[in-house]
Amino acid sequence: MAGPAQPPRITVKVQQQDFDVGQLQAALLSGAAAEGAVTTFTGYVRRDNESRAVEVLELEHYPGMTEASIEAIALQAATRWPLLAASVVHRVGALSPGDQIVWVGVASTHREAAFSACEFIMDYLKTRAPFWKKEYCEGSEHWVSARRSDSARADRWKQG
Amino acid sequence: MLKVLFFARVREQLGCASLDYDWPEGGLDLDALQARLCAERGDSWCEVLGQDNIIRAVNQVVAMDNRVLCDGDEVAFFPPVTGG
Numbered sequence: 001m002a003g004p005a006q007p008p009r010i011t012v013k014v015q016q017q018d019f020d021v022g023q024l025q026a027a028l029l030s031g032a033a034a035e036g037a038v039t040t041f042t043g044y045v046r047r048d049n050e051s052r053a054v055e056v057l058e059l060e061h062y063p064g065m066t067e068a069s070i071e072a073i074a075l076q077a078a079t080r081w082p083l084l085a086a087s088v089v090h091r092v093g094a095l096s097p098g099d100q101i102v103w104v105g106v107a108s109t110h111r112e113a114a115f116s117a118c119e120f121i122m123d124y125l126k127t128r129a130p131f132w133k134k135e136y137c138e139g140s141e142h143w144v145s146a147r148r149s150d151s152a153r154a155d156r157w158k159q160g
Numbered sequence: 161m162l163k164v165l166f167f168a169r170v171r172e173q174l175g176c177a178s179l180d181y182d183w184p185e186g187g188l189d190l191d192a193l194q195a196r197l198c199a200e201r202g203d204s205w206c207e208v209l210g211q212d213n214i215i216r217a218v219n220q221v222v223a224m225d226n227r228v229l230c231d232g233d234e235v236a237f238f239p240p241v242t243g244g
Contacts, residue, residue: 043244059243060168062236065220090243102244122244130217131243132168143169146213146240 008083012070014061016093019103028087028105034157035084037110039118042103052137059092062130073124081113088121120157127154167238173208183231188215191226193235193242
């Protein structure tokens with residue numbers, strides 16, 4: 001599929017503070033992007049993981065590489081689908097169960113591209129962007145292990 | 161001088177977030193840097209950096225294979241990522 005004539009607007013933010021999904025979607029649609037379809041994904045901190053009750057989830061990242069790798073993922077999505085805009089916000093620091101952790105928004109002229117690109121960005125973010133989660137539960141702390149199922153989801157995109 | 165960074169579980173296991181590594185005469189590649197850190201800092205470093213799933217990045221790009229380093233490069237060692 002050929003991309004649109006204009007390069008897509010891509011924004012990436014890594015921040016401690018919470019975000020407002022309405023504001024993020026409005027920002028995504030500003031300018032020439034309000035046309036066709038928008039797909040968004042919001043991820044929240046789980047209340048329990050592998051049967052442990054999570055009290056605090058702490059996110060570490062690699063400043064600089066994080067932003068660059070997410071931008072590269074979004075640009076890769078834009079070579080596969082005709083995107084008007086893509087935006088990613090990811091929180092770092094100490095979060096609580098139920099907190100918003102990540103937001104991905106994609107605008108395209110067609111819904112199929114918007115759905116696919118949004119999922120592609122999330123799948124690749126989970127396996128390529130340098131974030132690490134540490135859970136604090138019931139007086140103990142441990143680093144979350146990478147999941148095979150996440151790698152398998154990202155690998156699906158290699159076929160298409 | 162190389163800037164060497166460690167993240168997450170690797171950082172905690174080493175008790176080190178970053179170090180400056182003097183650029184040696186004759187240069188260095190990624191495997192050689194890892195071998196030197198292992199030889200110079202002892203068994204615990206060997207064990208941590210030798211873990212199968214360790215990921216290496218050079219100048220903030222993941223290096224799947226060994227590669228030549230240049231003076232001034234930033235090298236990072238970290239575990240598989242778990243964001244999103």
